[in-house]
Structures are given as C-alpha cells and as structure tokens.
Amino acid sequence: MDSSSGTPGVRRKIPEMSAVVRDDNPYSRLMALQRMGVVDNYRAIRHKCVLVVGVGGVGSVASDMLARCGVGKLILFDYDKVELANMNRLFFTPKQCGQSKVEAARATLLEINPDVTIEAHNCNICSEFDLFFDRIVNGGLPLASLSETAGSRGRHPPVSPSLEQKEGKCPVDLVLSCVDNFAARITISQACNEAGVLWMNSGVSESATSGQIQTCIPGLLACFQCAPPYVVATSGDEKAIRREGVCAASLPTTMGIVAEAISLCLSSAEFSSVFSSRTLSSIFSVSGKRLRFSHTIHSMTFSPLSQCSQILSALMHGAEKDRQRWQRRLFPFRLIF
Numbered sequence: 001m002d003s004s005s006g007t008p009g010v011r012r013k014i015p016e017m018s019a020v021v022r023d024d025n026p027y028s029r030l031m032a033l034q035r036m037g038v039v040d041n042y043r044a045i046r047h048k049c050v051l052v053v054g055v056g057g058v059g060s061v062a063s064d065m066l067a068r069c070g071v072g073k074l075i076l077f078d079y080d081k082v083e084l085a086n087m088n089r090l091f092f093t094p095k096q097c098g099q100s101k102v103e104a105a106r107a108t109l110l111e112i113n114p115d116v117t118i119e120a121h122n123c124n125i126c127s128e129f130d131l132f133f134d135r136i137v138n139g140g141l142p143l144a145s146l147s148e149t150a151g152s153r154g155r156h157p158p159v160s161p162s163l164e165q166k167e168g169k170c171p172v173d174l175v176l177s178c179v180d181n182f183a184a185r186i187t188i189s190q191a192c193n194e195a196g197v198l199w200m201n202s203g204v205s206e207s208a209t210s211g212q213i214q215t216c217i218p219g220l221l222a223c224f225q226c227a228p229p230y231v232v233a234t235s236g237d238e239k240a241i242r243r244e245g246v247c248a249a250s251l252p253t254t255m256g257i258v259a260e261a262i263s264l265c266l267s268s269a270e271f272s273s274v275f276s277s278r279t280l281s282s283i284f285s286v287s288g289k290r291l292r293f294s295h296t297i298h299s300m301t302f303s304p305l306s307q308c309s310q311i312l313s314a315l316m317h318g319a320e321k322d323r324q325r326w327q328r329r330l331f332p333f334r335l336i337f
Contacts, residue, residue: 013114017043017070026113027070039266046115048265049073049140049172053125053132053188055101056080057089058202058257059178064091065258067109071265072141073117074109075172076102077132079124117141126187133191140170174261175199189224192216198264202257213256215264 011026019031034042048071052059055078063074078101082092096104102120109118119139125132175197177188185201192199201214201224216223 010111011114017046030069042266045070045262045265046072047141047143048174049075050261050265051075051077051136051139051172051175052178053077053176053184054178054180055090055105056086056178056180059176060090060092060101060105062176062178062258062261063105063109064112066261067113067116067118069258069262070113071116073119073139075119075121075135075139076105077121077123077125077135078102078105079122125191126183129187129191132187133195135172136175136191136195136197137169137171140172142170171195171197173198173265176257176261177201178257185224189216193218193223193225200257200260200264213260215260 014027017027017031018025019028019035021028031042033039050066050071050073052063052066052074055063055076059076059078063076066074080101082090082096082099082101082104084094084097086092087094091108092101092104096107100120100122102122106118106120109116119135121128121131121135123131175188175192177185177199179185179188188199188201196218198215198217201216203212214224215221
C-alpha cells in the first residue's frame with residue numbers, strides 16, 4: 001500500500017514537520033519540545049541517521065520510538081528471524097513469524113511512520129564487516145543547510161574529518177549497539193573507532209531489572225575496548241556465563257537508550273559516558289490513594305586510555321598509509337568472529 005495514496009488506515013507522508021496543534025498532526029506534540037525550549041530546533045531530527053545493530057528487546061523498541069519521533073533515516077542490522085518466543089517483548093506480530101527481523105521491522109516501522117527512510121540488512125556484522133563499515137561511513141543523510149539545522153548540534157564534532165570532509169563521505173550520526181554478545185560489541189567498537197563515529201552500547205541483566213548504557217566517542221570517551229567487561233578483559237568464555245532460554249523484556253534500558261539518542265542528536269547538553277539504572281530496588285507503597293515510587297540511577301564518565309587516544313587520532317586524521325598501518329595494529333583480530 002502506498003502511504004501517500006490516502007488508503008484508509010495508512011497515513012499520508014508529511015513533507016515538513018509542523019507545530020500546528022491538530023488531531024491529524026503526528027508531530028504536534030513532539031514540536032512542543034521546541035515551544036517549551038527543551039530543544040532549539042526539533043525539525044533537525046529529520047536530517048539525522050541512526051544505525052541500529054540488533055532488532056531484539058532493546059533494538060526493536062529503540063527503532064520504534066525513533067521512528068515515531070521522526071528521525072530521518074534508520075539503518076537496521078540483524079540476522080535472526082521472528083519467533084513466537086519474541087512476542088513477550090518485541091513489536092512483531094505472530095503473522096510475521098519466520099520472516100527476518102529486519103524486514104519485518106521495516107514493514108512495521110513504515111506503517112508507523114512512512115516519513116522515515118528504512119534500510120534493512122539481514123546479515124551478521126562480524127562476518128560482513130565490510131558492508132557494516134560501509135553503511136556507517138556512507139549511509140548517512142546529506143548534510144542539511146544551515147537554516148534547516150540552526151539551533152541543533154549537527155554532526156558530532158568527533159566525526160572524522162578525513163571521512164566526512166576530505167573524501168566527501170556522509171557518515172551516520174549515531175550507532176546504537178543493541179546486541180547480546182561481546183563479539184558483536186567488539187566489532188561495533190572497532191568499526192566506529194575506525195570511522196570516528198559516536199556510538200552507544202547497551203546492556204540488560206538477565207532479570208531485566210537493571211541495565212547499562214555507555215556512550216562512546218572515539219578519542220574523547222572510553223570505548224568498549226578501553227573499559228571491557230571482565231570476561232572480555234580476561235579472554236574468558238562468554239558461553240560459560242550465559243544461560244539458555246533467558247531473554248526477558250528489557251525494561252530499564254529501552255527507554256534510556258532512546259532518550260540518550262535523541263538528546264545526542266538534538267542538543268549539546270552534558271551527558272555521561274556510562275548510565276545505569278536498577279529497577280529492582282524500586283519501592284512501591286500503597287496507602288489509601290497514595291503511591292510512592294523511587295529507583296536508583298548511577299552515571300559516571302570514563303576517559304579513553306592515553307595510548308588509545310593517540311592511536312585513534314592518527315587513525316582518523318593521518319595520511320592513508322598511516323591509517324592502514326594503525327588499522328592493522330589496532331584491529332588485527334577483526335575477522336576471527
């Protein structure tokens with residue numbers, strides 16, 4: 001069905017976001033953030049591209065909310081298929097069982113918001129690194145005019161000038177790591193470090209009552225390899241600490257990663273490199289008509305290792321010959337996963 005044809009149940013595409021408060025304007029309540037002074041220019045989100053790796057408990061909700069918020073383009077990577085076991089936490093429907101998650105997600109997201117460009121890749125980023133890296137550095141939307149992005153941060157400063165300016169490439173604005181294994185996280189870290197693109201790593205506990213979000217800016221904040229989990233730092237066996245059949249709803253992380261992603265795309269506010277939330281310590285007390293709720297949130301900032309900063313600086317700003325030399329030294333084990 002064509003989303004611009006006026007077919008019942010399918011809304012038309014909207015050429016431009018409007019702040020007019022009307023029942024048929026899906027962006028009026030989002031534009032209220034601009035009227036209230038929360039952001040300077042909400043329309044700038046239409047010129048942002050977010051790449052989401054993993055369309056599971058975190059990635060499906062993150063892509064869902066980003067589409068509803070009007071982000072310009074989403075690039076989805078996953079190689080799994082939809083199963084009935086996914087229905088406890090994902091936006092898929094039983095009739096989509098057997099389809100690839102990325103294609104099912106693409107169909108659902110286009111129904112939610114036909115204004116968003118959706119690019120889907122049904123592949124494993126560890127074995128298809130070249131394709132993954134290419135979409136990071138070439139998959140972004142063309143830079144908007146100054147009038148269209150006035151009041152927003154535009155692309156984040158750490159994006160590599162060697163990729164964006166010298167070669168005329170257009171990288172994505174943000175990469176969201178919504179995966180459930182360390183091999184994929186290391187691959188994302190390597191690709192984003194090499195491209196100089198900001199990314200966010202997310203994690204959820206088995207009980208789904210606590211989670212963590214780590215913002216990684218190459219050369220500015222610690223990456224996944226600067227502050228790795230214990231099992232990675234000690235070259236341990238990830239399978240030894242995983243339990244089969246455990247995949248609960250990702251309660252604290254899903255909304256947190258969406259909020260951080262939108263904040264990074266639209267504002268220049270301060271943010272922490274590591275954000276964690278634990279809902280297990282929440283307190284509910286009912287007395288008559290009273291309800292009290294509290295939860296714990298922790299955040300901290302990690303700086304990158306000094307050696308890592310020097311390597312990344314040479315990697316992103318050096319000559320092509322130097323970049324290739326540092327790539328071989330920094331990422332010698334890229335293809336073993």
